Amino acid sequence: MQTIRIKPSLSEGGGPLLAGVAAAVAGVGAVLAFTDADSVLRGPFTLLFLLVAPGAAIGAALRGLEPFGRVVASLAGAIAVNLLVAQGLIATHSWSVTGGITAVTVISSLVLLPSLVRRLRGRTERRRT
Template sequence: MQTIGLKSSRRDLRPLLAGAAATAACVGALFALLDLSSPVRGPLTLFFLVAAPAAAVAHWLRGLDLWGRALASVSAAIVVDLLVAQAMLALHVWSVRGGVAAVAGISSAIFLSALARR
């Protein structure tokens, strides 16, 4: 009689973790855009502001190894966030909703340009 063993590896958990991260980022963006009050609004919105541009830039960096791509993507996400904040402050149009919407729009444009390149 043969027993069925469950083999768990890191590769099996990657889609699950990616889905959980995408869900958390979307919930953070919705909390900020709909102005809902919650104790997790701040951390989830901050996670969205870093994860959305990082995921979009990661598609441009397919040739790098995992750690190099992660470091470059997070660095680019911080640059995008700072540029959006600087532009909004310079134009005197700062708002949380506007910042989240601007970062979402820029991230979408970066991601779609990476898809169009392929």
């Protein structure tokens, strides 16, 4: 008798580990940008933060989509958030690196907040029943 093996999905094989590493590197990029550190890694890590923070927030809000569509939509949303923040800062003549990162962080947090509240509310309702 032959056994058919199913390949593990990305979530089982290392996807959460990869997501955690990306979040940690993005966090380091935000810290490097806020502290104005002289590091070669400041630029790439900050750019990763500017893509990961709004992308993760939008991806969490789009839980109903298929994984590929969710990734594409969250990446497009992250780029749109960054462009809107840059346009707003330029229009108000208040452009700065820390201001841009702060604005992206606040917008990402506000987008992530309803999905976290919905998730916590769902857990408490399940416990009551």
